[in-house]
Amino acid sequence: MAPTSKSTNPLTPYLFVLPTLGLLATFSLFPLIYGLWMSLRDIDIVHGKNEFVGLQNYFGLFHDPKFGLSLLNTAGYTVTVVPSILVCSLALGVFLRRTTPARIFARVGFYIPFVLSPVVVATAWKWLLNEDLGVIDGFLKWAGVATVPWLTDDTAARISVVVTTVWNLAGFYMLMVLAGLTQINEELYDAARIAGANAWQRFWCITLPLLRPTLILIVVLATIHATQAFETILLLTDGGPANATRLVVQNMYDSAFVRLHPGYGAAQSILLLPLILFVAWLQMRLFKEENIL
């Protein structure tokens, strides 16, 4: 720590922090409180209405079938996406563990979908999944199997959304697995090999248990990712067909920005806040416990 000389203005450090602190206060901290306040009001931008209604927005949510459905969809999406990501990233990490040029090349390749924008991801997949005409249905036809209406059937659309998400994020989580793997002592494997353990046993008895902190971290981060999913799905299915892929964030966006009831939208986000903060708290605790931070 630099001993600051007496001559410097005591305000200086505050001035240096000011831009960051000011921006965060205006666009994070204040909006958080403002959102809470808004959720207690009936705001109608079109008719210029803005009045205090207490908890009415929250009560309204309990009778809103669309909100209920979006919660259910988000839950379904999360419990499918998170294990899929976990398995894929683990498989990729173990598969590409050695640092040969070919495998480093493959790592870069698997990471590419993560740097694409949600709009580009949605464009490519919407084209591939195009009913009947799309490449995937083209392949099915070529293979002599019936085509699937990927984006217009309830179940198929849900699967499509999950597949797109996993494709988009697997490379990022693979990197976390690879980082975790470097922490495992190679000698353990040599010892196991000498003791006659086969590859499968080594995976189950060494890799998996020692990778536990990383895997837990992946589950937590992927859960946060999943509960916040919005942009790609909005473009891919627009929540359809018949709201089958409508998730919570889209429902909130819809209330606030399409139907122009920001108070009602804010209430939805506030209702989810405890849940999200719980997951975040869990994450921080794990970080501390496993010395990741």
Place this chain on the structure above:
Amino acid sequence: MSLGARKLQTIRILHDLAAIVVCLIFLGPVLWAIYSAFRPSRDLFVFPPNISLTGFSLQNFRAVFASGDVTRYALNSLLVAATSSIITILASSMAGFALAKFKFPGRNLIFMTILATLLIPIQVLMVPVFLVLKTLGWVNQLIGIIVPPAATPTGTFMMRQFIRGIPDEMIEAARLDGASNWKIYRHIILPLCAPMSAALGIVTFTWRWNDYLWPLIVVNNQDKFTLQLALANLVGTNTVEWGTLLAYAILVLVPVLVAFLVFQRLFLKGQIGSAIKG
């Protein structure tokens, strides 16, 4: 070479081959989209694909440039991504300097407050921030996309860690020469932070270039569209001209893909990319 070693060698080569093949299949959607963007429209929905080295055309790209203000959208995207990256670098390095090299009342509180904003999920902020922007008159303005996410807790954290590594003696020496704190920041801290600034800048730039959520909320005037918004708009309404859409998507992803491939070590090494996003 013994028989066992040779067998091991073969397995390794096969494993390498498999890694590349699986990776290429995984990247199929992107590779196929890039390939198709350069093919005439009639090839778009053919399976098995029409793979030939002849018959490439720029027809789709011509259609993109004929369809409207791509250049304007590209300039908007560039302006948004560049200015907000610069703001991020400057604000983070200034805050990092104060938090690393000054002792002042409330320092830890300020640092913890900055980090705590990481926990606030974006969906909670979406609606109120829009109303804040409305009050400021920043709706439908590029500044409304640029400023709100410009201060990042992770950027500040990374800068603070980096600046801590700069020896105090350098700062003290400058101070003895009568340099003001601002001069020290400008002529010592900022230049020494160059590697960190570059890393932060590249990652922030790609993130802001890719951003869809903020522009979607802030802008609905076509003049102010970024490339992402313009493409999203086309994908939503136009599901006929897939050749044009794919060519558009390729134009949108090329800068990011190039940045990623050139600086891949930056993205793959630390978790900077993800951290900034959070």
